[in-house]
Amino acid sequence: MPTVLTHSPRETEALGERLGREARAGEVYGLSGDLGAGKTAFVRGFVRGVGSPRRVHSPTFALLHEYPGGRCTVHHLDLYRLATPEEIRGAGLDEYLLAPEGITLAEWIERWSAAALDPGPLRHIRFRTVDEHRREITHDDPLP
Numbered sequence: 596m597p598t599v600l601t602h603s604p605r606e607t608e609a610l611g612e613r614l615g616r617e618a619r620a621g622e623v624y625g626l627s628g629d630l631g632a633g634k635t636a637f638v639r640g641f642v643r644g645v646g647s648p649r650r651v652h653s654p655t656f657a658l659l660h661e662y663p664g665g666r667c668t669v670h671h672l673d674l675y676r677l678a679t680p681e682e683i684r685g686a687g688l689d690e691y692l693l694a695p696e697g698i699t700l701a702e703w704i705e706r707w708s709a710a711a712l713d714p715g716p717l718r719h720i721r722f723r724t725v726d727e728h729r730r731e732i733t734h735d736d737p738l739p
């Protein structure tokens with residue numbers, strides 16, 4: 596299980612950018628970890644890596660943001676506000692989590708599993724806050 600330690604938001608973004616450069620349409624990335632662990636920072640770099648000129652905003656108050664303009668569209672989901680399994684099942688997210696057009700990055704993917712839903716094949720990336728500036732990031736696949 597490859598793990599890296601980043602020491603600043605810029606380093607976390609740079610890691611996201613490297614993965615974004617290699618990402619392909621149809622892939623789903625499930626991001627887990629507490630608030631402030633760096634998930635959105637990672638997505639910011641990732642979207643750049645896919646080639647979109649759009650700036651990524653934290654989607655905590657919106658369920659979905661989309662970033663076109665790169666090699667394919669990036670769908671950025673944040674499931675944080677979906678508290679109950681009913682809300683999660685009712686949110687109509689299947690098209691983003693099961694074989695999406697483009698690439699999906701889903702923050703709080705653990706909410707989806709907690710609703711006993713199968714998100715389909717995904718790459719899981721876990722974020723852990725070590726201290727104020729350090730984040731431990733673990734990926735199912737080798738990190739570039």
Ligand code: ADP
Nearest residue numbers: 601602603604607630631632633634635636728
């Ligand atoms: P999440 O989406 O997981 O809630 P964000 O990416 O929105 O987290 O926020 C991460 C916060 O942590 C930001 O305020 C950022 O400045 C800070 N931070 C400090 N060190 C790091 C790091 N190494 N990587 C990412 N963010 C960091």
Ligand code: MG
Nearest residue numbers: 634635653702
């Ligand atoms: Mg976030």
